[in-house]
Amino acid sequence: LKSAWRDTKIEWYPIPIGLGIGFLGLLQFYRSQRAEKDGWETAESGDVDGDRPPPRKRVRPSGPWQVQVMSTLPLKAISRLWGRFNELILPYWFRVPGFKLYSWIFGVNLDEIAEPDLHAYPNLAAFFYRKLKPDVRPIDPDPCAIVSPADGRILQFGIIEKGEVEQVKGMTYSLEALLGQASPSQAAGDDTSSQGRKASPKDSADMAMHEEFARVNGISYTLPTLISGEAKASPAIEFSMDASTASKPSSEAKVKADLALGDGRPWYLPKTSSNALYYVVIYLAPGDYHRFHSPNSWVVESRRHFAGELYSVSPYLQRMLPGLFTLNERVVLLGRWRWGFFTFIPVGATNVGSIKINFDAELRTNSLTTDTAADRAAALATKKGQPYTGFTEATYFNSSKALGGHPLERGEEMGGFQLG
Amino acid sequence: SSIVLVFEAPMGTRRNFDAGWDDGGRNNGWTWCIGNGQHVKVGQKLGRV
Numbered sequence: 001l002k003s004a005w006r007d008t009k010i011e012w013y014p015i016p017i018g019l020g021i022g023f024l025g026l027l028q029f030y031r032s033q034r035a036e037k038d039g040w041e042t043a044e045s046g047d048v049d050g051d052r053p054p055p056r057k058r059v060r061p062s063g064p065w066q067v068q069v070m071s072t073l074p075l076k077a078i079s080r081l082w083g084r085f086n087e088l089i090l091p092y093w094f095r096v097p098g099f100k101l102y103s104w105i106f107g108v109n110l111d112e113i114a115e116p117d118l119h120a121y122p123n124l125a126a127f128f129y130r131k132l133k134p135d136v137r138p139i140d141p142d143p144c145a146i147v148s149p150a151d152g153r154i155l156q157f158g159i160i161e162k163g164e165v166e167q168v169k170g171m172t173y174s175l176e177a178l179l180g181q182a183s184p185s186q187a188a189g190d191d192t193s194s195q196g197r198k199a200s201p202k203d204s205a206d207m208a209m210h211e212e213f214a215r216v217n218g219i220s221y222t223l224p225t226l227i228s229g230e231a232k233a234s235p236a237i238e239f240s241m242d243a244s245t246a247s248k249p250s251s252e253a254k255v256k257a258d259l260a261l262g263d264g265r266p267w268y269l270p271k272t273s274s275n276a277l278y279y280v281v282i283y284l285a286p287g288d289y290h291r292f293h294s295p296n297s298w299v300v301e302s303r304r305h306f307a308g309e310l311y312s313v314s315p316y317l318q319r320m321l322p323g324l325f326t327l328n329e330r331v332v333l334l335g336r337w338r339w340g341f342f343t344f345i346p347v348g349a350t351n352v353g354s355i356k357i358n359f360d361a362e363l364r365t366n367s368l369t370t371d372t373a374a375d376r377a378a379a380l381a382t383k384k385g386q387p388y389t390g391f392t393e394a395t396y397f398n399s400s401k402a403l404g405g406h407p408l409e410r411g412e413e414m415g416g417f418q419l420g
Numbered sequence: 421s422s423i424v425l426v427f428e429a430p431m432g433t434r435r436n437f438d439a440g441w442d443d444g445g446r447n448n449g450w451t452w453c454i455g456n457g458q459h460v461k462v463g464q465k466l467g468r469v
Contacts, residue, residue, distance in 0.1 A: 132462075139463035145453075146467055148460040150423055157452060157466075160426065276431045278450055280466060284421040292423060293462050339469060340428035347422040411463055417421040 079350045079366055083420010086124040095119050099127050106287025112136045125419040132289055139411035143258075147410060149295045149344070151288040157280035252400050255407035258297035258338055275340060284417065291416035292346065294408035298337035300344075301405035303360060304391040306330050308348075329365055331355050332391075335405055346417065357415040359406050362394065366420070429469055 090098060099118045103110055110116070114131040121127040140147050284290060308329040329348040336342055346355045354366040399406035408414060429450035452467040454460065 137462040140465040142465060142468055144468045145465045146425070146427070148462055148464045148466055149425070151461050152423070152459070154454050154456055154458045154460060155422070156456065157454060159431075275428050276450070277426060277428055278467075279424065279426045280454070282423045282425075282460065284423070289462065290421065295425060295466070337427065339430065341426075342428070343424075343426040345424040345426070347424060349421050352421045 075350045076366060079353045080420060082351065083125070083353045083366075083418075086128070086419040089122050090124070092119060095121060098124075102127070103287070106285065108287045112289075128290060128419050129416060130289070131291070146295045147293075148282065149414070150282055150284055150290075150292040152282040152284040155281040155283045158278070160277040160279055251407045251409045251412065252403065254409050255297045255299060256403060259299065259336075259403070277341070286351070290352070290418075292414055294410055294412045294414050295344070296337055296342070296410050297408070298335050298342045299400070299403045299405035299407050300333045300335040300359075300396055302334050302393055302395045303357065303363070304332040304334065304393050305363060305365065306332070306391045329355070331357060331363065331365065333357070344414070346415070348417065352417045353420040354418045355415065356418055358413060359396070359399065360394065360415075425466075 096118045099121060100110070102108065102124070110118075112132050114133050115121070118127075121130070306329060308327055331346050333344040335344075348355050348365060355363075356365075357363050396406040397404055431449045450467060450469055453465045454467065460466070
């Protein structure tokens, strides 16, 4: 082999130009086919006759090379694999030292957890979704306050101006990109209010006046276009589900009493012309308690599930990747509280995985079925001549018909983030 | 993981406790009780109307 390597004469020949062009053409064809199969946005999406639906549009994130590399990774598959790994039953002898090491690294306070015997947690997924002792998180008694829904760090808070939510240090994303646009049925102009009554011409005049006020004062949000407050289940697309679960009578009464402190007008008509939209972003570190609670008394009318991709939502990546929240898998819970519009948005991450909502048994996040459902929804919307809104939607009207949604008390556990 | 809250509330004259303003409770708009980077716990007040 050594002599053959040394003594064999090597002769170089030019490749015929035609062969090179053919190879490059083949490579280009392969790439475009692959991109279309993966659903990346292409210039020529869909065929001329309209028989074949265009591929679901996804936006490839822009950013530095770290983000570009991350965008090529199969993050959902990694997340599911990570979840399976964390569901493996740990050896009994390993649990205490393993969880103590995890707690030491990520700063878990073991004195607060409801089940102090670490042997009782069979795997990291169970420990990650641990409960706390009942009295270690007292709820602030101020009835006019919004309380923190989770343990975490405040990344950003403020007022929403010109429909833009600031993410971190000047990076912004639009409110519509975060919450989703009006669904086709809502865009068609269903003018029934959330209180179950038809909007009167006076309401329309008030709304126009409010929008004018918002425009003049630079608070250009258009709540009625984000979601209409209809009192009946009107799924945006066929795959919408009526995720009804019975609400607790006590919660219903308390929330109803709290909402009654308002003037009973539809939520999209502000009480005064000086209302504004506020936002706050809370980051949960790996060692934090990963269940979340209702921040106030409110009614969840619907939820929108954006399948998206999964990334890390760490502050570092938020600085690196503009519009991170609008790319991530998230569940948007839309509803109303005493002062009007209220939205709660848990945003997932690859190293955590799925989002659980306690009162929505049909919600499946970070699963293969959600991908398929989103694809089917996109194809159906195209077939019906409707734009695909990028999410699947469910309403909670049947949870409490008196309130038109699922009531949640302040401090009530709503769900959480689970591994995998 | 992250949680984003977006909500409507009356505009107040006092935006943040950090500003050091105290109007003796006459302010009836939204007021934040937090700061950027602050660690919060479940049930802790974020702000009030």
